[in-house]
Amino acid sequence: MPPKPPVYDESKVKTLSSLEHIRKRPGMYIGRLGSGSHPDDGIYILLKEVIDNSVDEFIMGAGQRVNVSITEEGRVFVRDFGRGIPLGKVVECVSRINTGAKYSTDVFQFSVGLNGVGTKAVNAMSAFFKVTAYREGEYASATFSSGILSDQESGKTDEPNGTLIEFLPDHELFQDFRFDPEFVDKRLWRYAYLNAGLKIYLDKTCYFSKNGLLDLLDKELGGQGIYDPIYYQDQTLEFAFSHSEGYSDTYYSFVNGTYTSEGGTHLSAFREGVLKGVNEFSNKKFSANDVREGIVGTLSVKIIEPVFESQTKNKLGNTDIRAWIVNKVKDAVSSAMYKDSELADRILEKVQRNQKIRKELQSVRKEAKAKAKKVALKIPQLKDCKHHPKRNEPSAKDRENMIFITEGQSAAGSIVSSRDPLTQAVFSLKGKPMNVFGQKLALLYKNEEMYSLMRALNIEESITDLRFDKVILATDADVDGLHIRNLLLTFFLHYFEPLVKLGHVYILETPIFRVRNKEETHYCYSEKEKDEFTRTLQGKGKVKKAVETTRFKGLGEISPKEFKQFIGPDIILKQVDMGSVSEVSEVLSFYMGKNTPDRKTYIMENLL
Known part of the structure; x- marks a missing residue:
């Protein structure tokens, strides 16, 4: 007989308050929780939501400065000098969902915040939260603990108008969290680039941009643009772009100040506009890939009612904006080319060079595909998994899958034996990959191993066709393993840079030592950890236990049984974080280019 179902009556129906619901289902509001080791972890979303409100004030012409401070324990202070929250609505604006002025386009025309949710989410997820509004010589403040109001004050003040938010993320939700200065720095610079003239102070450091997106593009290109950027700005659209000598196109797109890492309709419309602008000027029909290859671009749009595909706003979904963005970009590009013949010549020269390379590759690609079919229908080095993400169905709640790229059969054997075949695939390298730095795209089709890896990932036509959520480099923790890892990173950065830029590439952290006695076993990831656990297991008495x-x-020396725990739920991955386009080029040139005295000196000094 089937088990008796649990009692389901009126007593089981619960009604949660707004903030209780946020605490109960935090992922619905801010995505991942995390500890601060990833730039999309929740603590950075909380920081963003508070600063967004201050930037909204600047956008509406109120306040030119925002002060930010973060203490060692993770307590955050954000003070703006805008209009200040209306004093009679301070409590409601930070604790009641669907309450706020973001719904009034008279007050906030292009809001970057969560439209009445953001500050409430910060309040609900903070162990301590305090808001103070200053308006015309008066102030009102409210203090909360885990979203519950604990104190209120009001009175006279000498403080200038504006709002001060203080919060401490709740350790119950964000365990062992820490704000990474590098991630905070990157976020604050984005605010500066998107809001030319705004000054953000992180303690004594000032984030300020005079030229907005042009400054961001200049930083990313690092002087490697083929021509001076094409730049356009009006009330709702701003963009800047130039071509580099790279193989892929790279974009930094924003909607109402929010970075859309996965792009969306605004980015696809921008790319279409660039293509149409070049073709209109040249009176030719260049292909999209020929025009876009090598582009580095920045794009910002302002929309009154943006529709995102998720709460964390990584991808824009508005379809009604496509036509006007395409037309504005097309007109701006063709106009710039008509006005500057030297600029036009350089763009067309780059496009025609791309076209020539693509035609030269056609026969090489055809030959490579024919050769691959003769060898096998399946890719010999790939042990595939059963589940693959349905990228064309945003609503599908699919499990995350991953592929481990390993060196040699022994390491692959351990992972294959201990993996979850539903979500974990393995690609085993036969030997050391070739150093592709400075090599032409044709080499990708002539090298059997690299071609097989590209096929396994399914990224030949587009990165959006990637068959895996995570591409994990699983190499030995020795000099050879490090070299293979660098060669693989060079391969991805040289030919498929967006794969790294979009955060798909990771490094698997595996233990170097196993320390054990008869009672306990510990796996250690460094010499320091090994020494600490050795002392612990030996004991404090006069007679030391055998360790x-x-x-x-x-x-390959880690048994499959042991390996299972290192690629299971407690897997430790380090995401490969890419700097600017110019930084990638410099780093690859230094480490993977021709041997130089500087590199030899650097290696010798660091080895010593």
Whole structure:
């Protein structure tokens, strides 16, 4: 007989308050929680939501400065000098969902905040939250603990108009969290680039941009643009772009000040506009890939009612904006080319060079595909998984899948034996990959291993066709393993830079030592950890317990039973974070280019 179902009556129906619901289902509001080790972790979303409100004031012409401070314990202070929250609505504006002025386009025309949710989410997820509004010589403040109001004050003040928010993320939700200065720095610079003239102070550091997106593009290109950027700005659209000598196109797109890492309709419309602008000027029909290859672009649009595909706003979904963005970009590009013949010549020269390379590759690609079919229908080095993301169905709640790229059969054997075949695939390299730095695209089709890896990932036509959520480099923790890892990163950055830029590439952290006695076993990721656990397991008494220490020379030496825990739910991954386009070029040139005295000196000094 089937088990008796649990009692379901009126007593089981619960009604949560706004902030209780946020605490109960935080992922619905801010995506991942995390500890601060990833730029999309929740603590940065909380910081963003508070600063967004201050930037909204600047956008509406109220306040030119925002002060930010973050203490060692993670307590955040954000003070703006805008209009200040109306004193009679201070409590409601930070605690009641669907309450706020963001719904009034008279007050906030292009809001970057969460439209009445943002500050409430920060309040609900903070162990301590305090808001103080200053208006015309008066102030009102409210203090909360885990979203529950604990104190209110009001009175006279000498403070200038504006709002001060203080919050401490709740350790119950964000365990062992820490604000990474590098991630905070990157976020604050984005605010500066998107809001030319705004000054953001993080303690004594000032974030300020005079030229907005032009400054961002200049930083990303690092002087490697083929021509001076094409730049356009009006009330709702701003963009700047130039071509580099790279193989892929790279974009930094924003909607109402929010970075849309996955692009969306505004980005696809921008790319279409660039293509149509070049073709209109040249009176030719260049292909999209020929025009776009090598472009580095920045784009910002302002929309009164943006529709995003998720709460964390990584991708814009508005379809009604496509036509006007396409037309504005097309007209701006063709106009710039008509006005500057040298600019036009350089663009067409780059496009025609791309076209020539593509035609030269056609026969090479055809030959490579024919050769691959003869070898096998399946890719020999790939042990595939069963589940793959349905990228064309945003609503599908699919499980995350991943592919491990390993060196040699022994390491692959351990992972294959211990993996979850539903979501974990393995691609085993036969030997050291080729150093592709400075090599032409044709080499990708002539090198069997690289071609097989590209096919396994399914990224030949577009990165959007990627068959895996995470591409994980699983190499040994020795000099050879590090070299193979660098060669793989060079491969991805040289030919498929967006794969890294969009955060798909990771490095698997595996233990170097195993320390154990008869009672306990510990896996250590550094010499320091090994020494600490050795002392712990030996004990404090006069008679030391026997401790066995094993150093894993390679992944193949870790038994499948042990390996299972390192690629299971507690897997430790380090995401490969890409700097600017110019930084990538400089780093690859230094490490993977021709041997130089500087590189030799650097290696010798660091080895010593």
